Amino acid sequence: MIISELKPFPEILGYLDGEKKVFLVGCKGCAEVCHTGDELQVLDMKQKLEQEGKTITGYCVVDFLCDKALVKTRLSPHEPEIDAADSLLVMTCGIGVQATAAVVNKLVHPAANTLNVGGVSGTWRGSERCRECGDCVLDLTGGICPLTACTKWLINGPCGGAKNGKCEVEPDVRDCGWHLIYERLKKLGQLDRMRTTMPIVKNYGKMQPPKHLRSTIMWALEQQETKV
Amino acid sequence: MSLSEKLKNGKFAVTAEIGPAKGVDIHEFMENAELLKGRVAAVNCTDQQSAVMRLGSLAACYLLKKKGVEPVFQMTCRDRNRIALQSDLLSAYVMGIENVLCLTGDYVTLGDHPDAKPVFDLDSVSLLYAARQLEQGKDLASKELKGTPKFFLGACVTPGADPVEPQLIKMERKVRAGAQFFQTQAIYEPKTFEAFMKEAKKFGVPVLVGIVVLRSAAMAKFMNKNVAGVHVPDELIAEMDQAENKLQKGIEIAARLITEMKDMCQGTHIMAIGLESKVPAILDAARL
Numbered sequence: 001m002i003i004s005e006l007k008p009f010p011e012i013l014g015y016l017d018g019e020k021k022v023f024l025v026g027c028k029g030c031a032e033v034c035h036t037g038d039e040l041q042v043l044d045m046k047q048k049l050e051q052e053g054k055t056i057t058g059y060c061v062v063d064f065l066c067d068k069a070l071v072k073t074r075l076s077p078h079e080p081e082i083d084a085a086d087s088l089l090v091m092t093c094g095i096g097v098q099a100t101a102a103v104v105n106k107l108v109h110p111a112a113n114t115l116n117v118g119g120v121s122g123t124w125r126g127s128e129r130c131r132e133c134g135d136c137v138l139d140l141t142g143g144i145c146p147l148t149a150c151t152k153w154l155i156n157g158p159c160g161g162a163k164n165g166k167c168e169v170e171p172d173v174r175d176c177g178w179h180l181i182y183e184r185l186k187k188l189g190q191l192d193r194m195r196t197t198m199p200i201v202k203n204y205g206k207m208q209p210p211k212h213l214r215s216t217i218m219w220a221l222e223q224q225e226t227k228v
Numbered sequence: 229m230s231l232s233e234k235l236k237n238g239k240f241a242v243t244a245e246i247g248p249a250k251g252v253d254i255h256e257f258m259e260n261a262e263l264l265k266g267r268v269a270a271v272n273c274t275d276q277q278s279a280v281m282r283l284g285s286l287a288a289c290y291l292l293k294k295k296g297v298e299p300v301f302q303m304t305c306r307d308r309n310r311i312a313l314q315s316d317l318l319s320a321y322v323m324g325i326e327n328v329l330c331l332t333g334d335y336v337t338l339g340d341h342p343d344a345k346p347v348f349d350l351d352s353v354s355l356l357y358a359a360r361q362l363e364q365g366k367d368l369a370s371k372e373l374k375g376t377p378k379f380f381l382g383a384c385v386t387p388g389a390d391p392v393e394p395q396l397i398k399m400e401r402k403v404r405a406g407a408q409f410f411q412t413q414a415i416y417e418p419k420t421f422e423a424f425m426k427e428a429k430k431f432g433v434p435v436l437v438g439i440v441v442l443r444s445a446a447m448a449k450f451m452n453k454n455v456a457g458v459h460v461p462d463e464l465i466a467e468m469d470q471a472e473n474k475l476q477k478g479i480e481i482a483a484r485l486i487t488e489m490k491d492m493c494q495g496t497h498i499m500a501i502g503l504e505s506k507v508p509a510i511l512d513a514a515r516l
Contacts, residue, residue, distance in 0.1 A: 151335055152346065156353035156405075157398035159332045160386040160413055163456040169335045182394045195397045199357035199405045201310070201350065201368055 002030040002093040002132070003213060004037070004112040012089070013052060015109040015139045019086035021055045023078070025100055027092040029064035036112045037061070037091035045091060045111065057081040065096030066128070072103045082106065094130030094138060094145055101143020102128065107188050108143040110136040116207050134206030140193050142184035149177025155200045158182070231270040231298060231327055232380040234495075235409055235434040241495030242516055243300060243411065243436060244507045245272035248283035254291065257283075260504040265297050267508050270327055272300040272411070272497070276307060279339025286316055289325045300382065300411075301325050304333025309349040310358065314367055317359055321377035329382040329411060330355040330402075353398070353405045356381055360406035383407040385435075386457035387424035388415045395457075396427050403431045411497040414440035414451075416460045418488040425492045434494035439485055441500045441510065442478040445469035479506055483513030490514075 006012075016022060024042050031037030039061050046056045058081030062074040075082065082088065082104060090097040091111040101108040116132040129148040137155060138145060147153045151169045158178030161168035165179040185191050234241045246260050264271055273288035289299035301320050303313065320328065332352045336344045350358060358368050365376040383402040389395045399410065410433060415421045421437060428435060440458070442448055445468040448460035464481060471477035486496050496516075500507050 152332060152348045152351070154332065154348065154351045156351050157401055158394050159352075160384065160389065160395070161334070161456045162389075164390075168456055169337055178394060182391075182397075186393075191393075191397065194394075195400055196404075197401070199353045199401070201354045201357065204349065 001033060001117075002095070002130070003115045003117045004031055004034050004093045005115055006036050006041070006091070006112050007110070007136070009048065012109070012111050016049070016054060016087070016089070019054070021057050021085045022049060023057050023082050023085035023088045023106075024059035025065065025075075025088055025090045025092070025096070026059070026061035027063070027065035027096050028061055029066065029092075031065070031092040031096065031112070032061075037065075037096070041091060045089070049089075057085040062096075065090070065092050065099055068099045068102060068128070071099050075100075075103065094132075094136055095128045097136070097138045098128035098130070098143050098145060101138070101184070105187070107190055108138070110138045112136065113206075115213060116209050117213060132207070133202070133204075134210070135203055137200065140197055141181045142188060142190065142193070144177065144181045144184055146177055146181065149175075149180060151177075154178065155202055156197075157194060229269070230380075231300070232408070234269050238494070240490060240516070241269045241434070241436060242267070242498070242511065243270045243272060243495065244268050244498040244500065244504065245274055245302075246288070246504050247274045247277050247501070248285065248288040250280065250282040252283065254283070257288065258291065258295070261292055261295055261297050263505055263508055265295065267511055268498075269495075270298040270300050272302055272329060275302040275304045275331070275333070276339070277334075279306065279334045279336050279341070279344075281339070281341055286320060286323075286325075289320065290323050293324055298327065299325055300327040300329050302329045302331060303355065304331045305348050305350045305352065305355055306333030306336065306346055307344075309347055310368055313350060313355060314358055314362060317362055317379070318373075318377060321379070326378060327380045327382065328359060329384065330359065330407070331384055352383060353401050356383060356402055356405040356407055380408055381406050382409045382411055384413065385410050385428070386413040387421050387428075387437075388413065388417065388459055389457040392424060392427075396424075399428060400431060403433050407433060409433060409494075410435045412436065412438040414438045414455075414458050414499065415489075416458075416464055416485065418485065418492075420459075421489050422492050436495035436497040437486070437489045437493045439482050439496055439498045439510075441482045441498070441503050441506065442468055443503070444474050475503075475506070478503070479509050479513060482510045486510070486514040486516070 026037035026042040087107040093114040097110045114132045131147045162176035167174040273285040275285040289301045292299040336346045385399045448465045451458045
């Protein structure tokens with residue numbers, strides 16, 4: 001299971017700055033268990049955002065958001081509501097955000113941070129991997145994770161090593177993550193996100209399993225085992 | 229006149245790079261430094277260039293400084309975390325080294341220790357930002373410093389990248405983070421460079437056009453195939469191929485490129501890669 005935790009509300013509001021209409025996406029998988037993106041949480045977010053003057057064009061809770069084929073199927077009946085929105089707010093782990101961003105032609109914001117749970121991870125979906133960094137930056141990058149898509153984990157833009165859109169490290173199999181981010185943002189008319197962001201100094205401390213989760217995860221169970 | 233003064237006063241600045249030795253025999257390094265002394269504004273010392281382990285850039289810069297040659301300390305983020313990077317910035321300053329070229333660095337698998345653990349805790353942009361923070365008297369953890377350093381911060385950009393827009397975007401982020409000058413990746417097409425400079429000049433930061441000296445047609449073809457953002461046009465490859473004296477031709481082409489591009493930018497950065505001793509000849513031919 002993948003543990004996610006809602007970002008502070010002001011941070012989410014910041015993402016939606018200048019936008020009026022939002023479509024909400026939740027997930028019936030891990031995000032339901034973590035209470036970040038189940039139906040109740042989605043409805044709660046709807047209410048909070050409406051209080052802030054936003055219009056929620058619709059919402060959809062998918063089972064499961066890490067399956068790109070399912071995301072497409074489940075979102076397609078909502079196409080008019082998605083079309084009417086300025087952006088989508090995805091209340092799940094980073095994989096769900098990336099899977100959603102890959103199938104809609106809209107800006108996608110993450111509502112949650114995905115926490116590292118010390119070796120317990122979900123079923124990764126190919127290119128939509130999440131490093132469980134605890135401080136999701138997908139809002140800035142068009143829903144493509146630079147920590148997984150870029151070999152060097154660069155979060156402040158591309159290095160000079162890409163050739164024909166391919167990473168210099170493994171040009172035969174690997175796209176340059178920042179080339180993908182650039183192409184996506186360009187398509188969305190959002191290149192300023194890449195241009196004007198302040199230098200990001202990543203807090204890698206957040207990649208450690210958070211203390212409040214250690215007692216509930218495999219890591220702790222293993223420690224108990226050794227005591228017995 | 230220092231590199232920063234030269235660029236501030238609008239004088240055309242020449243820099244060249246020397247790769248420190250793989251080992252501790254510094255004779256050739258010092259000889260090359262002697263040849264460059266007085267001919268260039270500053271000399272870059274590469275930092276484990278191409279991820280190949282060798283003598284450190286900081287030590288090499290110190291040797292240059294002692295010899296009266298102004299160094300540019302190249303720093304990559306591949307091998308050190310933010311603690312070591314900030315510490316080395318402080319170390320550089322106390323040794324009188326103020327020019328720092330902040331780079332991300334090639335990936336470890338491209339070098340001679342492919343099994344190494346890559347670091348990349350910071351990157352070129354956040355390293356520039358870190359250096360700026362130190363200048364404000366604080367480190368990245370917002371802890372106060374006893375005495376503050378002052379740097380002249382440089383960065384790299386690839387004018388021949390295709391598409392070039394991501395490079396320009398990153399350049400803008402580097403300027404915002406604190407970059408005060410740029411030394412470019414090698415460029416062999418003056419028209420491409422002219423188009424790049426048209427966009428880049430809005431940042432108001434001096435740009436030193438990068439020149440890599442050609443040694444053969446094979447080298448040019450190798451770069452076209454393997455080095456991102458570098459394209460040697462067919463005419464130049466043919467010129468190298470037909471030349472009897474390849475060395476002389478490489479020098480001639482480098483000088484010609486400088487002459488053609490010098491009015492478009494604020495300086496040139498010559499990467500001779502093994503032909504450091506020929507840099508004075510290139511400068512003679514370019515009348516610099």
